[in-house]
Amino acid sequence: MVGGRLAQCVGRWSRIVLWVCVLALMVPAGVLAGGEPYKIGAVFSVTGGASFLGEPEKRTAEMIVEQVNAQGGINGHPVELILYDDETDATKCNLAVKKLIKRDKVPVIIGPTTSGNSLAVVGLAEDFKIPLISCAASYKIVEPVESRRWVFKVAGSDKHVVGKMYDYMKAKGISRIGIMTVSDGFGASGREELLRLAQEYGITVVADERYGPKDTDLTAQLTKIRESGAQAVVNWSVGPTAVLAVKGWRDLKMEGMPLFQSHGFGSKKYLELSGDAAEGVLLPLARVNVGPLLPDDHPQKKVIMEYKQAYEAKYQEPISSFGGHAWDSMHLALAALKAVGPDPAKIRDFLENTKNFVGQHGIFNFSPQDHNGLSKDDLEMVVVKKGDWALAQ
Numbered sequence: 001m002v003g004g005r006l007a008q009c010v011g012r013w014s015r016i017v018l019w020v021c022v023l024a025l026m027v028p029a030g031v032l033a034g035g036e037p038y039k040i041g042a043v044f045s046v047t048g049g050a051s052f053l054g055e056p057e058k059r060t061a062e063m064i065v066e067q068v069n070a071q072g073g074i075n076g077h078p079v080e081l082i083l084y085d086d087e088t089d090a091t092k093c094n095l096a097v098k099k100l101i102k103r104d105k106v107p108v109i110i111g112p113t114t115s116g117n118s119l120a121v122v123g124l125a126e127d128f129k130i131p132l133i134s135c136a137a138s139y140k141i142v143e144p145v146e147s148r149r150w151v152f153k154v155a156g157s158d159k160h161v162v163g164k165m166y167d168y169m170k171a172k173g174i175s176r177i178g179i180m181t182v183s184d185g186f187g188a189s190g191r192e193e194l195l196r197l198a199q200e201y202g203i204t205v206v207a208d209e210r211y212g213p214k215d216t217d218l219t220a221q222l223t224k225i226r227e228s229g230a231q232a233v234v235n236w237s238v239g240p241t242a243v244l245a246v247k248g249w250r251d252l253k254m255e256g257m258p259l260f261q262s263h264g265f266g267s268k269k270y271l272e273l274s275g276d277a278a279e280g281v282l283l284p285l286a287r288v289n290v291g292p293l294l295p296d297d298h299p300q301k302k303v304i305m306e307y308k309q310a311y312e313a314k315y316q317e318p319i320s321s322f323g324g325h326a327w328d329s330m331h332l333a334l335a336a337l338k339a340v341g342p343d344p345a346k347i348r349d350f351l352e353n354t355k356n357f358v359g360q361h362g363i364f365n366f367s368p369q370d371h372n373g374l375s376k377d378d379l380e381m382v383v384v385k386k387g388d389w390a391l392a393q
Contacts, residue, residue, distance in 0.1 A: 035077035038337045040065075040330070041106035042081060043096045043121075044135070045113040048088025049213060049239045052269055054113040056323035057135055058083060059315055060307075061110065064330045067310070074338045082106060086117055093117040094124065101128045107342040110329035111135050113322070114238070116185030118153070125150040131348040133332055135325035137161070137263065138189035142371040152351050152371045154328035154361055155321075156286060158193040160376040161263050164284040165234070166201035168381045168392065174232045174258075178207030178225030180218065180245065182237035187213075190236035190262055206230050215241060218248045226254055233257055238264035243273045250277035258282055263379075266321030271387055282392055284379040288324035288360035290389050299358055307360060324360030332357065332364075 042061055045054035065081045073079055082104045086093035093112050100106045101124065108131045112118045115138035122141060125132035126149065134141045134153040142148045142157075169177070179194050181187040187210070198205050207228035209221035218241065225233050233254065235245035242265050249259045261283040271278050287294060291304035307327055311319050332351060340346035352371070357364040362378025381392040 037080035038074055038077045038342050039080045039082060039104065039106045040333050041100035041104060041109040042083040043086050043093055043111040045088040046085035050088040050114050052267055053238060053322040056320050057113060057326035060311060060323040060326035061330050063311060063314055068334060074334060086112060088114065090117050090120040094120050097121045097124050101130050107344045108333045108347050110333055114186060115189055119185055122148060122151045130344050131351060133329040135329055138185060140189055145369060145371055148371060150348055154325050156263060156361060156374050156379060157372055158190050159197065160374060160379060161284045162193045162197050163376040164379045164381060165260055166197060166203055169203065169232065170201060175202060176204050176206050176230050177232045177234055178228050178230035179205055179234045180209040180221045182213050182241055183210050184213050186238060186264060187236050194234060213239065213241060218244050222248045222252055226252060230257060232260060234260045236262040242270055246274040246281060247277050263321060268318045268320065271384060278384045281384045283382055285382045286321050286324060286361040287380055288319060289321060290380055290382060290391065293391055299363060303358055304360060328359040328361055
């Protein structure tokens, strides 16, 4: 009698344990992570003038968090992404970063999207001693490094882009150029480098035109460049003006004067909006844009193709330089959290000493003297061919 009851109890408990195990297997690993969440703050321009850039950054960051949590989080801790849209507004960006630091208590921040917004908040990172990994290009974001100890960035610097562009021009016998730049932080930084490096590369800037980020016609600037004796045109902007430059160049029949764009043109959405007018446009781009064209033994090929397949399957749109910025900044932040935990000072030190990090934008080698970790060798010269990117010859 007692033995029969004991057998029933054992059988009942065995079934309970079995069902608990089955349910555990059905629950995503990240849900079972028992530690306190590891927070990552993010500020992107999801809306506003730089939404072309910020939207793929947001999507990429969210996708990566889903992937990491599905695999159990970091050292048993789920990852919590706290993300704000600054609406491409420097004041709102400043407020969002303050909120992440003071209210949300994040140990690391990724973003902002644009150079102007990044420059508006680097002081906050320094004042509050919270590491910030910008997704923008201006070299001023991380220089001088003595006053940017807590700030890093993953986009190639303007000097790298200009150097790559000028190398290509020299090889093609181009020595006289006209430049046109947008009057915002990104354009101002690009213009400064185009002018500063020209003599070093044997380039003469024969026309220097500027325009506003909300201008709707660039005919006047392009006409002056056409009449200046320039052999090529360089446009430096993001957003609608980058497309206006392409269409104006084509409408004025300036095909004999090649159009070079900055790396800010690195999204296939620009190609869609420009249509056939973009055929032949040249620009230096990170390899994230041309993964399928890389040789199989290239060290970046694997991570680029994995990102490309996951992102395009999830969102049904091509990857871009900008989503790649979020990939690099997120994975750097995750690597730091895995290595040293949510301690801002230790995260800063880890980032500054990171070597041979294989990302979407290159192979990063940070140091106390270099908080970007890239060079012009991490870029490829690309040409628009039949509505897609091709390696320029």
